Every structure is written in structure tokens, then in C-alpha cells.
Amino acid sequence: MDSCGLITEGCTQVPLKSVDVEVQVKGFVATVTSTLQYVNEEESPVEATFVFPLPAEAAVCHFSANVSGQEVVAEVHSKQEAQEKYEDALSSGQLAFLLEESDESPDIFRLAVGSLPSKESATVTLIYVIELTVEADHGLRFCLPAVLNPRYTPSDMDLSPVTEVTVVTASLVPYTLSLRVHIISPLSVSKVESNCSLEQLIYLTTDHTEAEVSLSPGHKFDRDVEILLYYQNTHQPTAIVEAGLNNTKCGSLMSDPVIMLSLYPEFPPEVASSFGKRGEFIFLMDQSGSMQGSSIISARETLLLLLKSLPLGCYFNIYGFGSDFQSFFPKSVEYTQKTMEEAMKKVAAINADMGGTELLKPLKHIYSEVYLPDHPRQVFVFTDGDVGNVKDILDLVRMHSRSHRCFTFGIGQGASTALVTGMAKEGGGIAQFIKSKDRLQLKVMQSLSFALEPSAVDITVKWTVPDDVSITMLSPALKVLFKGQRAILYSQLSGKISGGVKGAVTVQYTLAEQPVTNQLNFSLKPAEDKGLGIHRLAARTLIQSLEMKERETKDKSLRKKVVDLSVQSGVSSSFTAFLAVHKGSGQPVARPMVRRTVPVADSWDEVGSSVYPESLCARLWIQREPEMDDLMQGCSYNQAPTSGGISYRRAPIRHTIEDVQNDYSCMAVGMSLGSSEWDMESSFNEFSLHEQRSSFDQKDSYLELISLQKAVGNWELETGLLKVFGLTEEELTQQKPAQVDSAVWVTVVALIWLHGFKKAEQEEWKFIAMKATSWIHSQKVGNLSECVQAGNVLLKSQVKEESLGLGSDLRCPRHRPFLGSKPKRLCTLF
Structure with missing residues (x-):
């Protein structure tokens, strides 16, 4: 039962029954009050342990418990003192509550409730304050973490008890979540959006400066709750x-x-449209097993966009990391047609097959490399962010903060806010979180804009x-x-x-x-x-x-x-803990307490999820037919097959074999349902090939177009481009204006196609279009207007010449990224 920690032999549910969250937003600050209700339905006293995520920047400032109508407010003590007093209280028959922050990661907390008497209930209240971050579309982002993934622990690091967590599939989480948001602002609230289902927004004042909204009932714990608030004139200092x-x-x-x-x-x-040609761009991509599925496919597409968006004259390199790391080039290379093509071939071959998540090693190697004169280093880190040595990584980034900027991307549900936001904060960059429905490419291009623009x-x-x-x-x-x-x-x-x-x-x-x-x-x-x-x-x-x-x-x-x-402040730290003691009968507990670990959800329910498994094997290990129990008998989850020597403590979860078939076809995994033995490694390899083939078949046409662009910015006539346009070579050449070079004509048509058919993705391909525009102007074409008109006729579109940035003024900001001109006017801050 220790390896499970969820259900008693009589199938009694764990003590946590409900989580109720009240959020009060005042301007750009949110105060979050979470109330957790525990009920001990067992015949013995229970010590309930709940490990849960909180935003890394949250200031936890209140902790109290209510037992039998009597409230006890916790006090802050040094961690050692709080733990000693907690144990003393339990041994003397008192009900005690201990809340502490993880030693290794400030976004994980552990709540211990003990000893909760049989048939008794207790309500615990936790309050924290947090700043709301600003998204690229000017929305203010509030996130309530509902998914906690076990953190990968490097082999040379001891696992902290605080980070041990029992994980179940979202549908089996035995408690409910309710959430209400009350907004008060000097600015009018224009709208509220969420990745989860919300009730209707209710305005409480005629000027829309006060409003309320609630999470719809039945949250499945398969994703973090993200809420975006939009104010009018939100950027007033x-x-x-x-x-x-x-x-x-x-x-x-x-x-x-x-x-x-x-x-x-x-x-x-x-200023915002002026981009330089200098810079050393290093892309550090997580290729651990937890990136398996849609995440690694999206990563390949993202690296393609990045490679095509870089300006000539810069330097770049790409690293993949897992249990170990490897780079595309021995050191950063100049961005040319040759190096771009070589990198593209390697990007097409990357997979989530490198084991665990050892981020510290590649970072140390990158920082040890000689810095290039006149080329500021910009490091882009892509990870699902589930590591145990967060503080070591943050210390390293901070140590080198004067010599580089660090942009980070947390991929999937449950990515560590401490790691993703901490690295960007210490490295002077921007942190972005990409959930299941977000396009990774969009947010990466936004960050690339920051890296290229003056700051x-x-x-x-x-x-x-x-x-x-x-x-x-x-x-x-x-x-x-x-x-x-x-x-x-x-x-x-x-x-x-x-x-x-x-x-x-x-x-x-x-x-x-x-x-x-x-x-x-x-x-x-x-x-x-x-x-x-x-x-x-x-x-x-x-x-x-x-x-x-x-x-x-x-x-x-x-x-x-x-x-x-x-x-003094009543705010949590890694060296302190909250302790509340409710005086009970004062009699020592007669029977030994049963330790129960309250489960948190993971994201394994999502097909092709970016978080889990560390390998396909791990997923099949837990999603098995009950008849396969004989095969698995005697095995604990610490013995489950994993990659990179990873060992997680998990709860056994039973699913029907139809669940497995829905997620992965039997052909893809090569598993015989009637067989007691099957080759998990070969099954995993077959799945990877199936995944790549599927990705190739469904490849977006505009990504195909982008992949064919040359490093200098132009396109040339070739079969792949004709497929994108849906034209024959004869149709394309017949429409070409006289005395226009073929490459110029094809490049103009490609720009029209992007603006006419992929306008919604413009933020993703804007640098690619800028390169093309700059190249066209460098060719000194005299009849561009005629080219644009002919291109519109050919593609049956109505894109205006000015939309393409093909005006005669070479100083136009849209052409400046690769011409290196400087702005003449300064901005104002306030």
C-alpha cells in the first residue's frame, strides 16, 4: 500500500474531497484563496499528504485550519522547528497541519494533515498573492496549476521527500474543483477568456470596472486553469x-x-521594426521521452521556422538534450545556405529518444564556449520543465546573466513555473508557456522578435x-x-x-x-x-x-x-514552514496512523500529450488490460520500464484495452493482446516511425513553402513549390511578366500566397517575409507592380502591393531587418 498510497484495501477514497478557489484581482495583482476539505472515512487515524503545484512567483501568506468549527491560524517557523513541533503534536494526540515549500523547487508545496481522527473532517485554507503576467496579445494571465508532473531527478541527486508525488490519470482524481474570480480595476474589463469552460462573465458596474466569472462545474484536472483578463488601456504606467x-x-x-x-x-x-544582423542564437531542445507525441512534432516545425527566420550574418547552433546532450555543430557557425541546409536535415531527424531531462549539463557546456565578438548570445530553451534540480539551474543562469539572454518555453500541462519563469528572469529574457491548444510556433516567433528587436x-x-x-x-x-x-x-x-x-x-x-x-x-x-x-x-x-x-x-x-x-512578513520561503496545531483530546493515538498520499493529475489522458510518458513503454505499463495483471504481478512502479534510468512512484491505474487501442493502434505498438510477452523496445521504435510518417503526410503546406526558402530570402522554381501553389510549371511561367527574373517572380508569388492564404499565421512567418522583401529590393526590379498584379491573377487573390512591403522606399521599416539601418526617432516610456 505504500507504493500506492491512494486507496485502502476496502477501496475507501483518499481524504481530500474538494478544492474551492476564490480569486480577487485588483489591477495587476491577484489574491488567491484556496480551501481544501478533508474527510477521514476510515476506521483509523490518517495522516494525509498532499503535494501540489503553485506558481513559482506566488507569495504564500496565510495558512489556517478549521476543525469542528474552531479555526487555527498557522504561524511561520524555521523549517526544522516546524517539523519538530509537528511530530511532537502528533505524538501527543493533537491534530496538526504542516505546509512547506520544496527544498529544490519553489513551485511545489507539501501539505501534511495529521492525525485526522476517524470520521472527522477538517478544512484547510491557503492564501497567496501573485502578479499577473502580460501576454503578447496584451491579456493578463492568471494560471491555477492543476497538474503536477513528477520531476526528473538526475542520477547524482538525492530525491527530496517533498517532491515525491503520487500521480493518477485525470479521470480518477477523487476531489472536485470550483473557482470564482472577482475583478476590481480602475480600467474597464473588456473580456475574459480561458482554456477551460467558464460561466458567463457578469459585470457588477455600468462602467465594467468590476466583474465576476466562474469555472464551469466538472473540471477534469487534465489541464492547468488559465484565465486571460483584458483591460482597456492596460499599459498605463x-x-x-x-x-x-x-x-x-x-x-x-x-x-x-x-x-x-x-x-x-x-x-x-x-524602433520596433528595426532588426540587426548580429547575434549568436543557440536553440536548446528537450528530446527526453516526455516530449513524445505532438510536442516533438511541433518542436521540429518550430526549429524549421527559426532556421528560416534568422538573418544572414548571424551565428547559430542547435542542441538536443535528454540524459545526455549533443549539438548540430561542434561550435556555433555562421548562418549561410550551406549551414542552414545541413541543420534542416538534422532537424528532420530529431526524436524524443534521449531519456531523462538533464538540463544542467548542456547549459554548463554552452556557457563554457567562447563568446563571439559583436554577436550577443541568445539562448532559447524548450522543455516540458519537469526537473528536480531547479535551483542549481537558476543559479547557473544567473551566474552568466551578463553574457547572454535566456528565452524559455514551458511545453505542455504541468511544466515547472519555477524553472521556466526563473531561467528567463535570471537570464533577462521572456518566459512563454505552451499548453495543448497553443501553437508553439506563434509564441517562439514572438520571443524571436524580442531577441532581434532593440531593447x-x-x-x-x-x-x-x-x-x-x-x-x-x-x-x-x-x-x-x-x-x-x-x-x-x-x-x-x-x-x-x-x-x-x-x-x-x-x-x-x-x-x-x-x-x-x-x-x-x-x-x-x-x-x-x-x-x-x-x-x-x-x-x-x-x-x-x-x-x-x-x-x-x-x-x-x-x-x-x-x-x-x-x-515577520508571514510569507513562505525555502527555509521556513507554516504550522497550525489544533488541540484535541491530548491522548496519544492508540492505533498507528495510516499514511495516505492525496493524488494529483497527470496529462496521460491526452493522445500525443507533451507530458508523459518518458517512453511509450511507461504508458502501456499503466494502461493495461486487467487480464495482464499476471504478467505484471510482483512488479512495483519503481520497477516499471523507463528510459534513462528514470524511476517514478506511481499509483497503479487500470484501463480497458480499448483505451490503449484508442491511443495507439495495436499495429503501431506491435503488441499481441493474447501474448504474455512482447518486445517493448521494438514497439516503441515502430510507434516513432508511425508518428513520423503521419506527421509527414499531414504536413502543413505553408511549412512546406517555408522549408523551400533560401537563406538569403528568395525561392526558386521547383516541384515542391508547385505543389504548394497547386499549379503546373507551365501555368506559373506563362503568367510571369516579361523581363522578370524567374527567382524574383516565384518569390513574389510565394509572398502573395502567404499573405493571401496564411494571414492568420503572419506572426509566425513575418521574418521569412521580411527576408524575401529585402531580397527582392536588392534585385532592383523595375516592374514590381506588374508582378504583384500577375501573381494575384494566378492565385485568384487580392493582396495589395503595400501589404507585401514592396514599395519603392528601401528605408521602409519592413525592409530594415537585413539592411541594418537605424531608427531616427526615440520612443517614450510613459
Whole structure:
């Protein structure tokens, strides 16, 4: 039963019955209240353990329990002290609750409830505060993690007890989820969207500044709950002052007012559309077994788009990693037609066949490589993000943060927010999360835009306040700001503040090699809200900075500072834990407690899911016909066949053989249902070939078009291109205007096809079109208008010449990415 930890011998369900979530959004900050109801239906006392995910940037600030109508509010202690008091409480017959953050990853928490008496119920309330991130379409993203994947643990690393987790298929999760969102904003709410089914949005005010929305009943726990909020004029910069507590130590963070400064740079069109030819682009692709299915197919398509979008003159390399790693080239190479074609052949051959997820090794190798003069290094990391050594990776990225930028992509449900957001934050880049219905290519191209566009660098923030007031920065210094990126900074305000006093903040930075200065005035009078959400986010920011320094320096005094700040602010840290003790009968437990682990969902239900299995074998191991139990008898999940020496503790799950057939045909896996033995390795290989063949047959025509573009930006007449256009060679050549070069004509037609038939994907192929446009202008064609008209007749489309960027002005921003011109006008920040 220890290996299972879910169901008693009498098939009694685990104690957790329901999860109820209330989200209050105020502007760009969300306060999340989660209530978990436990019921012990067994005949013995139970210690229930629930390992669950939270966003890495969340500031957990409240933990309480209600037993028999009596509420007990938890206090923050050092982790060792809290664990000792928890064990003491259990041994003396008291009901105790312990909440602690994982030692290795700040986005995993462990809740222990013990000893819950037989037939007793308990309600646990957890509150955290979090900033809402800004998406590329200007929506504010809130994500409630509902899927927790077991983290791959490198062979040289001990598995932390906090990260051990029991995983079941989503349909077998025995508790329910309800979620309600209450939005209050000075800006009007225009709409709310979600990847899950929502009830109708209800506006509570006529100006739409207050609204409510709820998750529809019956959430299946097969995906994280993502909600996108859209405000009108969402990018207005703000400086909000929040009052502190009067009954705390004078001069402490919680007693003084705290300022939250929100910055959002607006780049003018000429800056936003100017792209350089310099740069070293390194693409690090997860090829571990967990990428099997649609994720690795999408990864191949994405690498194709990236290769075709790079400008001539840059350098690049591609790495695949799993239990080990390998690179396409011994070192980064110049982007030419030859190197691009060589890389494309290797991209077509990549598979999810490299075992585990050893991200630290390839990163160390990349950082050890010599940096190229005048070519800033940009690292793009693609992973499903399930690793156990998150903090080691973040420390490494931070150590090299001055020599590169890191853009990250979390693929699939349950990707570690600590890893994906942490690497981008420490590396001065952007983090993107790609769920099952998102197009990976779209978000990758958005990040490539950031990498190619000029960014705001050398950022300094200066405050102007009265002489008897001082300001202490709590957030780390900003390294870089991209177009479309919001930055939030926290500062502590000390001294005497009288009503009506004004302050100012001056932000200076360099944009396109030119200095820019902007100033924002604001009131120093604190807002009336006493929720302390800004204080707790500021405390979490400072705690994470101190934790990082402690790991770098091993300075024990920093650990004490973290503990003191965590206790003072009531915000969680890796060195502290929440403890609540409810005094029961005071009698020691007569019978031994039964330990039960509350399950979390994985994503194995999704066909071709990006998260799981580590191999096809692992999936078939758990989705087996009950009659196959004799074959599996005596095996535990730690003995299940996995790749890369991976070992997970899982709950045995029974499915009918029809489930297996629905996911993978018997022909694909080569498995005989009547046989007691089958070759799992050959079955897996057959499935991979079947998957590749299927991918080739269904290949998108526009990806075929893109694959045929030359590195300089043009197309040439060939059979594959004719198939995309649906034309014969005779039809194409007959329509060609006189005295127009064949390559120019074909390239113009390709541009018309993209604009006419793939407009919805324009964000993905915009760099490809820019390269083509620049190449056409370099040919100095005199009758481009005639070419466009003839191309529209040929393809039966109505694309305008100006839409293609084929005007006569070579200084047009659309042509600038590969001509290297500089903007003449500066942008404003506020």
C-alpha cells in the first residue's frame, strides 16, 4: 500500500474531497484563496499528504485550519522547528497541519494533515498573492496549476521527500474543483477568456470596472486553469503606495509603506521594426521521452521556422538534450545556405529518444564556449520543465546573466513555473508557456522578435522624495526591457509622510544606442486598502534574492535574514514552514496512523500529450488490460520500464484495452493482446516511425513553402513549390511578366500566397517575409507592380502591393531587418 498510497484495501477514497478557489484581482495583482476539505472515512487515524503545484512567483501568506468549527491560524517557523513541533503534536494526540515549500523547487508545496481522527473532517485554507503576467496579445494571465508532473531527478541527486508525488490519470482524481474570480480595476474589463469552460462573465458596474466569472462545474484536472483578463488601456504606467502595519516593529518592511512601480515601454514603429544582423542564437531542445507525441512534432516545425527566420550574418547552433546532450555543430557557425541546409536535415531527424531531462549539463557546456565578438548570445530553451534540480539551474543562469539572454518555453500541462519563469528572469529574457491548444510556433516567433528587436538596456531608476523621506529598492536591478514587456519594481518608503506630498520616479535607459529619460509623478499618500498584497509580493521578491545569494555564497547569516523576513512578513520561503496545531483530546493515538498520499493529475489522458510518458513503454505499463495483471504481478512502479534510468512512484491505474487501442493502434505498438510477452523496445521504435510518417503526410503546406526558402530570402522554381501553389510549371511561367527574373517572380508569388492564404499565421512567418522583401529590393526590379498584379491573377487573390512591403522606399521599416539601418526617432516610456 505504500507504493500506492491512494486507496485502502476496502477501496475507501483518499481524504481530500474538494478544492474551492476564490480569486480577487485588483489591477495587476491577484489574491488567491484556496480551501481544501478533508474527510477521514476510515476506521483509523490518517495522516494525509498532499503535494501540489503553485506558481513559482506566488507569495504564500496565510495558512489556517478549521476543525469542528474552531479555526487555527498557522504561524511561520524555521523549517526544522516546524517539523519538530509537528511530530511532537502528533505524538501527543493533537491534530496538526504542516505546509512547506520544496527544498529544490519553489513551485511545489507539501501539505501534511495529521492525525485526522476517524470520521472527522477538517478544512484547510491557503492564501497567496501573485502578479499577473502580460501576454503578447496584451491579456493578463492568471494560471491555477492543476497538474503536477513528477520531476526528473538526475542520477547524482538525492530525491527530496517533498517532491515525491503520487500521480493518477485525470479521470480518477477523487476531489472536485470550483473557482470564482472577482475583478476590481480602475480600467474597464473588456473580456475574459480561458482554456477551460467558464460561466458567463457578469459585470457588477455600468462602467465594467468590476466583474465576476466562474469555472464551469466538472473540471477534469487534465489541464492547468488559465484565465486571460483584458483591460482597456492596460499599459498605463502606475506607482501605487500601500500603507504598512502599525503594530509591527518600526522600520521593518511590514511597518513602512511599500511602492509598487509598474513600467511598460512603448517602442515607436521605426524602433520596433528595426532588426540587426548580429547575434549568436543557440536553440536548446528537450528530446527526453516526455516530449513524445505532438510536442516533438511541433518542436521540429518550430526549429524549421527559426532556421528560416534568422538573418544572414548571424551565428547559430542547435542542441538536443535528454540524459545526455549533443549539438548540430561542434561550435556555433555562421548562418549561410550551406549551414542552414545541413541543420534542416538534422532537424528532420530529431526524436524524443534521449531519456531523462538533464538540463544542467548542456547549459554548463554552452556557457563554457567562447563568446563571439559583436554577436550577443541568445539562448532559447524548450522543455516540458519537469526537473528536480531547479535551483542549481537558476543559479547557473544567473551566474552568466551578463553574457547572454535566456528565452524559455514551458511545453505542455504541468511544466515547472519555477524553472521556466526563473531561467528567463535570471537570464533577462521572456518566459512563454505552451499548453495543448497553443501553437508553439506563434509564441517562439514572438520571443524571436524580442531577441532581434532593440531593447531598453542600462536601466536606472531614481526617486525624488522630500528630504525627510528615504527609499530602499527591494527588487533586483532591471537588466533589460523588451517591447510589450511589463516590469514591476518594489521599494520601501521610510520617514515622515504627510498628506498631499508628491513624489517622482525617473527612469533612464538606452534604446537603439540612444539615451532616453522619462519621469512619472505620483502621490506618496498610501492607498486605503489594508490587504498588504503589495507588501507580501515585495517580501517574496526580497526573499528570493536573498535565497539566491545564500546559495552562491553559503553565507549562513543570509539564511537567518530569510527566516527573519519570512516570519515577520508571514510569507513562505525555502527555509521556513507554516504550522497550525489544533488541540484535541491530548491522548496519544492508540492505533498507528495510516499514511495516505492525496493524488494529483497527470496529462496521460491526452493522445500525443507533451507530458508523459518518458517512453511509450511507461504508458502501456499503466494502461493495461486487467487480464495482464499476471504478467505484471510482483512488479512495483519503481520497477516499471523507463528510459534513462528514470524511476517514478506511481499509483497503479487500470484501463480497458480499448483505451490503449484508442491511443495507439495495436499495429503501431506491435503488441499481441493474447501474448504474455512482447518486445517493448521494438514497439516503441515502430510507434516513432508511425508518428513520423503521419506527421509527414499531414504536413502543413505553408511549412512546406517555408522549408523551400533560401537563406538569403528568395525561392526558386521547383516541384515542391508547385505543389504548394497547386499549379503546373507551365501555368506559373506563362503568367510571369516579361523581363522578370524567374527567382524574383516565384518569390513574389510565394509572398502573395502567404499573405493571401496564411494571414492568420503572419506572426509566425513575418521574418521569412521580411527576408524575401529585402531580397527582392536588392534585385532592383523595375516592374514590381506588374508582378504583384500577375501573381494575384494566378492565385485568384487580392493582396495589395503595400501589404507585401514592396514599395519603392528601401528605408521602409519592413525592409530594415537585413539592411541594418537605424531608427531616427526615440520612443517614450510613459
